[in-house]
Amino acid sequence: MILRLKKKNRKNRPSRDELMPPEGVPLTLPIAGVGVRFGAQITDITITFVALVAVMILLAMLNITSPQTMIAIGALLFFLIRVPYYVLAELVWNGQTLGKRILKIKVVSHDGGPLTTHALVLRNMMKEAEVFLPATLVLMLDASSPLASLGALVWILICLLIPVFDRYRRRLGDMMAGTHVIHLPVPVLLKDLASEPRMISLNRKEFVFLSYQLDHYGAFELQTLEGLLRAQNTQPTSDGGAQRNKTIAAIVEKIRKKIGYANPVPPPDRLRFLQAFYKAQREHLEQRQLFGDRRENKHYANNGEDA
Amino acid sequence: MKDQDLMRSARFRKERETDWRRLETLVLAAEQRGLQHMDFAEARDLASLYRQATTSLSIAREISLDKALLGYLEALTARAYLCVYAPQERLGGVFHRFFAQSAPQAMRRSWPFLVLGFLCMGLGALAGYLLYFESPDWYYVFLPTELAGGRGPDATYESLRAVIYDEDPNSSGLGAFATYLFSHNTRIAIFVFGLGVFACAPAIILTFYNGLMLGAFYALHVDRGLGPDIAGWLSIHGVTELSAICIACAGGLKLGTALLFPGDFSRVASLRRAGRDAVKLALVAALMLLVAAFLEGFGRQLVQDMYMRFIIGWGIGALWLIWFVFGGRVQR
Secondary structure, three states: HHHHHHHHHHOOOOOEEEEOOOOOEEEEEEEEEHHHHHEEEEEEEEHHHHHHHHHHHHHHOOOOOOOOHHHHHHHHHHHHHHHHHHHHHHHHOOOHHHHHHHOOOOEEOOOOOOOOOOHHHHHHHHHHHHHHHHHHHHHHHOOOOHHHHHHHHHEEEEEEEEHOOOOOOOOOHHHHHHEEEEEEOOOOOOHHHOOOOOOOOOOOOOOOOOOHHOOOOOOHHHHHHHHHHHHHHOOOOOHHHHHHHHHHHHHHHHHHHHOOOOOOOOOHHOOOOOOOHHHHHHHHHHHHHHHHOOOOOOOOHHHHHHH | OHHHHHOOOOHHHHHHHHHHHHHHHHHHHHHHHHHHHHHHHHHHHHHHHHHHHHHHHHHHHHHHOOHHHHHHHHHHHHHHHHHHHHOOOOOOHHHHHHHHHHHHHHHHHHHHHHHHHHHHHHHHHHHHHHHHOOOOOOOHHHOOOOOOOOOOOOHHHHHHHHHHHOOOOOOHHHHHHHHHHOOOHHHHHHHHHHOOOOOOHHHHHHHHHHHHHHHHHHHHHHHHHOOHHOOOHHHHHHHHHHHOOOOOOHHHHHHEEEEEEOOOOOOHHHHHHHHHHHHHHHHHHHHHHHHHHHHHHHHHHHHOOOHHHHHHHHHHHHHHHHHOOOHOOOOO
């Protein structure tokens, strides 16, 4: 019973991609996975490391340091380059380091507000504590103190595993700072199929659908049809033409049978038929939706009984 | 095709499409050039068009089943949201606010934890001092051999004095500075802060232990009649450095108590609240460690006079104190 209740709750909670801005209209910002974030991190480490090597070569040429202290100076310089780099890059580029810019991901505030300086400083300082400092420990204390190295290694592993199990893929630092990382969405506006001019063909009457014929499908089927019609505008592959015609024919037959459309559709009119059906169906469904009758898919009639 | 022939959702789209396109170009401009470099008119339009687009999105979700339109509006509003709510602070402003206001204010707010931190270190030092005079063997218990650098209870007056007044420094300057930063005390400070989250105990124990070492080390030199000399040797950087460890300890304690006694908040929320000040304490401690590294790397070898060492060490300590006590006061 409790288990079922929990399951229900899990189903009912809002999607993890949803972010609520102060305007109160939930936005969809897909969460960035562990893989892409790891990629961005590797890119950033490479960038900072290249900067470090450049400075080290400069120091070596100026002959300021002795070779014995080179490693210590390198570790120090890496620290001094790395820490400001992350914080300042995310401050200046609104939550993006160079690696994040290349991979098109971005830090956002978990509660939908603006990113604060405090949050960015905290999440990047925690990165030091989570990964870099234990990593330096592992590299510096070798055989002499295996216990400390092992402890540091376990610590790193735990910190790397936390995002895998978190729903929003947050690091420890993300949780403390109240942030998470998202994919940048790309806005592309396609043409509206419903406002396209009808395909004109002579001596043919228009397809007319009656309202009972439009009660069979819901929004999901409509949008699948939309995807199919959009795909028709692209160039067919060399052997795809015949295959595509066959698919269209099958779909037209299926729709005709389902909605009880008596007249046969001749092959040249098939696309025209689908387009007309799309338009009529969409108009009908949008009309129903305005009256509070939202039809998610073709099983909309059965859903009422479950609830 | 005339407007009358279109269905409602298509008309809705047609009426607003130009605004959305304009918003799209504005968002691109803001992302590339930054909000600061946009015209007044552009920035104003960006904000108002963004709010229109959110309204459009919530209407479209109700009246339209056009997947292309919904997807576009979702992406466009999300991008515009990210632009409009970008952090609007200049870097100079961030630094200025930290030094002039937030750091000293955070220090003053967390004075009970600071007192606790200094108390841990002080009691440790006292205990170490007294224990050494009870039996010098305690020295070996407290100080790891690599840290002592050959300075043990067997060392002679001359050898101890030679370390304090290093006449021929061959490892000075940048090299010493760098090796120092990754040496013992920095690591202690980091652990003291980080481990505070685990219910305070590790932070207190580590700070106390650090005090024990200090006390025993000092007692050894007092025993050889080098008391004032070692005090000078330690103060030139130690005032800053040991304070940094105590401040890091205070930050760790703050996190730990937030976890132990969350009050009316959930533990995560309480940790987040305490984090605001604790991070500032950690930054202050890091800054002090950096200054201490400079003092140890350069100052200690260059300044060989005992009184000068006292003056520099405690003078800089007084400067820190002035910053913490008087910085960021709001004038009424």
